[in-house]
Amino acid sequence: MIWTVAVVALSMKKIGFLSFGHWTASPQSQTRSASDALLQSIDLSIAAEELGGDGAYFRVHHFARQLSSPFPLLAAIGARTSRIEIGTGVIDMRYENPLYMAEDAGAADLISGGRLQLGISRGSPEQVIDGFRYFGYAPAEGSDHAAMAREHAAVFLEVIKGEGFAQPNPRPMFPNPPGLLRVEPHSPGLRDRIWWGAGTRRTAEWTGEQGMNLMSSTLLTEDTGVPFHQLQAEQIQLFRDAWTAAGHQREPRVSVSRSIFPIVSDVDDALFGQADSQDHVGYLDGGLARFGKTYAGEPDQLVKELADDEAIAAADTLLLTVPNQLGVEYNAHLIDSVVRYLAPDLGWR
Numbered sequence: 001m002i003w004t005v006a007v008v009a010l011s012m013k014k015i016g017f018l019s020f021g022h023w024t025a026s027p028q029s030q031t032r033s034a035s036d037a038l039l040q041s042i043d044l045s046i047a048a049e050e051l052g053g054d055g056a057y058f059r060v061h062h063f064a065r066q067l068s069s070p071f072p073l074l075a076a077i078g079a080r081t082s083r084i085e086i087g088t089g090v091i092d093m094r095y096e097n098p099l100y101m102a103e104d105a106g107a108a109d110l111i112s113g114g115r116l117q118l119g120i121s122r123g124s125p126e127q128v129i130d131g132f133r134y135f136g137y138a139p140a141e142g143s144d145h146a147a148m149a150r151e152h153a154a155v156f157l158e159v160i161k162g163e164g165f166a167q168p169n170p171r172p173m174f175p176n177p178p179g180l181l182r183v184e185p186h187s188p189g190l191r192d193r194i195w196w197g198a199g200t201r202r203t204a205e206w207t208g209e210q211g212m213n214l215m216s217s218t219l220l221t222e223d224t225g226v227p228f229h230q231l232q233a234e235q236i237q238l239f240r241d242a243w244t245a246a247g248h249q250r251e252p253r254v255s256v257s258r259s260i261f262p263i264v265s266d267v268d269d270a271l272f273g274q275a276d277s278q279d280h281v282g283y284l285d286g287g288l289a290r291f292g293k294t295y296a297g298e299p300d301q302l303v304k305e306l307a308d309d310e311a312i313a314a315a316d317t318l319l320l321t322v323p324n325q326l327g328v329e330y331n332a333h334l335i336d337s338v339v340r341y342l343a344p345d346l347g348w349r
Helices: 032-048 071-080 098-113 133-137 146-157 201-210 228-246 266-272 299-307 310-314 328-342
Strands: 016-018 053-059 084-091 116-121 196-197 213-216 252-260 278-285 285-293 294-297 315-323
Touching: 016 032, 016 084, 016 328, 032 053, 053 071, 053 116, 053 285, 053 315, 071 084, 071 098, 084 098, 084 196, 098 116, 098 146, 116 146, 116 213, 196 201, 201 213, 201 228, 213 228, 213 278, 228 252, 228 285, 228 310, 252 266, 252 299, 252 310, 252 328, 294 299, 299 328, 315 328
Parallel strands: 016 053, 016 315, 053 084, 084 116, 116 196, 196 213, 213 252, 252 294, 252 315
Antiparallel strands: 278 285
């Protein structure tokens, strides 16, 4: 079948995938173990690069049958690929030792040749109550878990700059370079490739003030009654305004996530032909939230719908949320369908 669609003039986009890395022993799942989830993530990243995709990103969740510690996976993908960006969306900073994380991130970035794009944040609702406490972290007196996440992030951002801060031992086992010592290995440029996952407009402004790139998901933890893509576009503009006001010199980056399923085969139709394509408003973590719609349909229909998505237009990077338990072959087909049937006619390629 040959698809013909109208050409729409929009900006070029980096197109990557975002995987939650679920696994379950169900016979309906193609991903039945942690080993499956990890090895299939590597295989899908390789396939995405071969198909012309630009990024492989992974969610991080603790105490769940999902991907958790990201750096071994990111390093493995970095060693098996040569071009695509490799990242997270997002690492929950409540659980992180900032200095140890800086070492892991520096090593993974060097292995990949400087392709790491790390999304960090306060994290999402957890599988357990205050799971970060089991990792040895608790908010200071008078503080809370969100502030603790930002404090961990501030330390991480500072140490990855590569400046010395630790007093050297006067009788070290090995000779030290002169001056204060830094965390090693250091990877130059990593600080500019840190993103904050923002769920509100105010957090997006804070992200711009801090000089981090903006990562915005398929939901926002607030609602004003306008369509999701318009609320997200407002969030992006507030981020850019805050970035400019803060005087940062480089150009910031913005990513948005979307569930997009071009229906180009009978299998696609069976899986997603009846998908509910509208926003939803509900409660998440005790507050009101707006969830973005799923885009599912034939390519000509999707080109028209996606051309009207104001947040995608405002972003430079689009992350496709993939149903990883359908397996590598199907998700590679999904990425290929977006790159092949949608991206050129939307001006993303």
